[in-house]
Amino acid sequence: MMNFKVSGRWALAWLLVFALVACDSDKDVEPPAALVSINSKLAVDRVWRAKVGGKDRSLRLGLAPVIEGNLLYAAGPEGVVTAFDAPSGKVRWKTATKLPLAGGPGVGDGVVLVGTGDGQLVALDAATGKQRWRIRLSGEVLSAPAVSGQMVVVRTVDGRVHGLSLEDGHAVWANEEPVPKLTLRGVSRPLIIGDMVVCGFDNGKVTAYGLSSGDVLWETAVSPPHGKTEIERLVDIDGELVVSGRDLFVAGFQGRVAMIALDSGQIWWSREASSYRGLAIKGDVVFMTSADGSVTALKRRDGTPLWTQDKMARRGLTAPVIVGDSVVVGDFQGYVHWLDATTGDLLGRAPTDKKKRISNVPLAANGIVYVQNDAGELFALRAQAKK
Secondary structure: OOOEEEOOOHHHHHHHHHHHHHHHHHHHOOOOOOOOOOOOOEEEEEEEEEEOOOOOOOOOOEEOOEEEOOEEEEEOOOOEEEEEEOOOOOEEEEEEOOOOEEEEEEEEOOEEEEEEOOOEEEEEEOOOOOEEEEEEOOOOOOOOOEEEOOEEEEEOOOOEEEEEEOOOOOEEEEEEOOOOOEEEOOOOOOEEEOOEEEEEOOOOEEEEEEOOOOOEEEEEEOOOOOOOOOOOOOOOOOOEOEEEOOEEEEEOOOEEEEEEEOOOOOEEEEEEEOOOOEEEEEOOEEEEEOOOOOEEEEEOOOOOEEEEEOOOOOOOOOOOEEEOOEEEEEOOOOEEEEEEOOOOOEEEEEEOHHHOOOOOOOEEEOOEEEEEOOOOEEEEEEEEEOO
8 A cells, every 4th residue: 555645734635535535446456466376496595684673564664774884784663773794694783762763774984874753863873873963854754864975965755855964964955845735655865976966856856956065956857747636646756766877767656767867957768657666777777666566677778668577566566676687676565576687587586574564675785685674674685596
């Protein structure tokens, strides 16, 4: 099920609308695709497992592990941030912030950053977990902050982008995009490329800012709203943006997938698509998880579809991640799926304990896939060809 966020006086009205729609159309809603037997070509082993704290609630939080060097950092919604040795799962440090964490971690330049559901941003020392500073922002943080040099950039759900000092968190600049009355729950993580930061927004736009100044460098409407109702006009760009060379790739809900020139914001190509998850790139191929639960491979140069795998339809798939020659996604029952990057064929799958939803994109490093489910359980999985 999709989560929405609404503003002001619209909140009660939309809750009533969704209740009525659910009651009237339950019989017409197709169920998630059942998992069919596959000729698995991969043997998946659990390397290690850990708990970072949380309950399996459908809050659509932006909490996903991140790696820097040999350390993996993970945060749970109940406030615990933990640093693990990535290969072994050994805990290096653990910090209980006692805050309702909702976005992160982001890591860089010796600092780990996490955001909260009540609009706070916390910076911890990456080596020890000790708090360096804490500030309050204008709204809920639902994605990982980005770090580069002496700057931190963070998105809040009110459409604002904050440029902050890494040293103490003081505001350097701020910018804002209008937020539609109805949006999906979630925000796209800011992406720092050199001296530029790029963000996707709920109004279907992508905007580039100067990293140090916050000046708008360009703005592009990737998916302009259309339709008569607020639901039809949903065009959120919530998935992570991906950069390859001097090109930016982006996909929006009920909108388009597009390749954009980083230096100008010009759209080189675009195709109709609907995705609220995100993209991955391997060589000359772009991989996209669609809102309907299909995974599609597109030619990088023009967006021509190469293949589509729809056997996991309506299973709430995560954004894809590339591991060797495979594309990996998680689903709403806690299964992790491996697809052949060349053909889209299903190569293997593995359950994670208790069948808890995986909302956020898996992480891949050194042949291991790290997955955090919504209950705050973290798994390290390794897939190898069967002998």
